Amino acid sequence: MQTYDNIINGKPLASTETFESYNPATSEVLGLVARSTDVQIGQAIAAARKAQPAWAALPDANRREYLVKAAAVLEENAAYLAELVTREQGKPLTGPGSQFEIQACVDWTNVPADLELPVEVVFEDETRRDELHRKPLGVIAAIAPWNWPLLIATWQIMPSIRAGNTVVIKPSEYTPIGTLEMVRLISKVLPEGVINTVSGDGTVGRRLCENPDIDKIMFTGSAATGKKIIQASSENLARLTLELGGNDPAIVLPDADPAAIAEGLFWGAFINQGQTCACAKRLYVHEDIHDAVVAKLKGLAEAMPMGNGLNDGIVLGPVQNRRQLDIVSRLTEDAKARGATIVCGGNSIDGPGNFFPVTLVTDIENDAPLVQEEQFGPVLPVIRYSNTDDAIGMANEGDTGLGASVWSSDTEKAAAVAGRLDAGTVWINRHGVIHPMVPFGGAKKSGFGLEFGIEGLKALTQPQIISISKAEAA
The missing domain is CATH 3.40.309.10 (Aldehyde Dehydrogenase; Chain A, domain 2)
Structure with missing residues (x-):
């Protein structure tokens, strides 16, 4: 039976512990998945931390080109990834199912590649010019759910790396294989360490979120788990984007x-x-x-x-x-x-x-x-x-x-x-029809922070004001 390993620093990393992933339509075991140890979680974060300065230093146009390459990889492997999603998550191949999900992954990769984040002049008069620049945050911890395991992972990964961050993503323990395989494929066209994975249950997620080298956490899932993430992030004061479901x-x-x-x-x-x-x-x-x-x-x-x-x-x-x-x-x-x-x-x-x-x-x-x-x-x-x-x-x-x-x-x-x-x-006269250019986020206890479009991209940056005096230097 195949074992699906994590990707750290662009290479597969096995673990001494594994768990099974199941087909919800048949209850058959699909494969074994590496369970990340504490040491391996640390290695994944360290790889992302090491890769981030060079990735952020690339010209913005270069990072955008990398996203276009990643979108092409998703297109080329669409049939393989869609079948994995159907086997592991359960949604049908056709209609609004797995093939739809993979095409949406392509779209949600290409759109961030097209977005512009220019310097904004927020104030100017005869004495000063104040510019708002946007800098990457650093290392993003992404925790993906089981309902749209590849698409929501894409929502988390692609804007993050477009903005100059690096990522450690943990897929749901219910649907890890498809997400791990997607990252394995797209990591082949990205520099080492830009995207890394860890896998396992909530303990792995907690270890990831509380690590002092995590700068932001992105999570989609239940309110109960969201509260645990808020508690874990108090250790490092990481920024949060939480989508906690709705009714x-x-x-x-x-x-x-x-x-x-x-x-x-x-x-x-x-x-x-x-x-x-x-x-x-x-x-x-x-x-x-x-x-x-x-x-x-x-x-x-x-x-x-x-x-x-x-x-x-x-x-x-x-x-x-x-x-x-x-x-x-x-x-x-x-x-x-x-x-x-x-x-x-x-x-x-x-x-x-x-x-x-x-x-x-x-x-x-x-x-x-x-x-x-x-x-x-x-x-x-x-x-x-x-x-x-x-x-x-x-x-x-x-x-x-x-x-x-x-x-x-x-x-x-x-x-x-x-x-x-x-x-x-x-x-x-429609419901749930989202778009990669339209900001999306909840009110009340459905979470906080926005994803998608310019607002979602801005949420993955740190604003920096550069204030320039127009007075002649003394």
């Missing part, structure tokens, strides 16, 4: 056309089997069109083939791991016990894989755990409302605020509602 509401106004919005709503909720931070996870539908919207969604749910994503025609895969499957099952069973109606789905599917069908739940109160907790799976509670103010109030309940959406035939009316929602991004 995104979608509000359907009474003038919406159920047939026109059904497909957008469906994929806004169930892309990647609902395992996306910015998926719609609770749906508020006006009573006038509630039944029609639910009927359209039910028709789509029952028509979508689910199974092993390597098979032809499959568009929905498994829940990635048993722990998450248990959460989805628990919340669904609680809804049943409260008297909610299961419109379709409702029970995990027997077999070796972690399959749970698309499940629509109606006749449920807003205070039910299925509504108030982020289920992060293929279950959508649908709450009937009669007054828009009430819908907005329910949507704003809770302590998360990553995304939200409003659906209406009247864009101006939808925009007025959108402005009243507590979320970092509010989409109108």
Whole structure:
């Protein structure tokens, strides 16, 4: 059985300890993965620290050229990497699945390569000129999740190195192979030490975050883990960008056309089997069109083939791991016990894989755990409302605020509602549609810091003011 090693200073590094990675559709073991020791974590950080000054000293145009080379490597290896993602994460190859994820990796590599970060003149008069320059921070610790294991790793890596930083990335212990293989491939076209990896469980992540040579931490994942990262970073006062998930509401106004919005709503909720931070996870539908919207969604749910994503025609895969499957099952069973109606789905599917069908739940109160907790799976509670103010109030309940959406035939009316929602991004007549040039980040306890575009790139730099006197030298 193949063992997947870490990449440190451009070379593979084996470990005396390994762990297994599984296929969530079949439960088969895919391979063994090196478990980083404390010594190896230190070696990875030291390699990044050693490489960073020379990398930062390169002309900006040269670093941008390296990113273009990395994007080409991703293109050349797209089929190989997509199959790894399907085997390890579970999303199907086609549709909004693994091939989509790898192409997005290419796009999120090329865009930072195109961005400009010019010197800004922040003040000037007859006596002085004050310029804002942007310098790299140093060594970035990146901790990637299991739901989009290559794409989110790309979000963390590429802007970081574009800005002149070096990176040590830890993939999720549930999906390490694809991320390790992506780094192995792109490291071949980068100078040694620019990207390094460590792998293992949360202990490895904690050791990485608390190291005094880490200058910034980027993390996407749960709020509980985010709090642990904040505690660990108190040792080194590292800067933080934390995307801590959400429980995104979608509000359907009474003038919406159920047939026109059904497909957008469906994929806004169930892309990647609902395992996306910015998926719609609770749906508020006006009573006038509630039944029609639910009927359209039910028709789509029952028509979508689910199974092993390597098979032809499959568009929905498994829940990635048993722990998450248990959460989805628990919340669904609680809804049943409260008297909610299961419109379709409702029970995990027997077999070796972690399959749970698309499940629509109606006749449920807003205070039910299925509504108030982020289920992060293929279950959508649908709450009937009669007054828009009430819908907005329910949507704003809770302590998360990553995304939200409003659906209406009247864009101006939808925009007025959108402005009243507590979320970092509010989409109108779509949900979760991100773009590499559009800043993305959460409100409330969905984290802090921005990613993507110019704002995301700036977040990976240290501003430096150079103040120039115009007075003649004495």
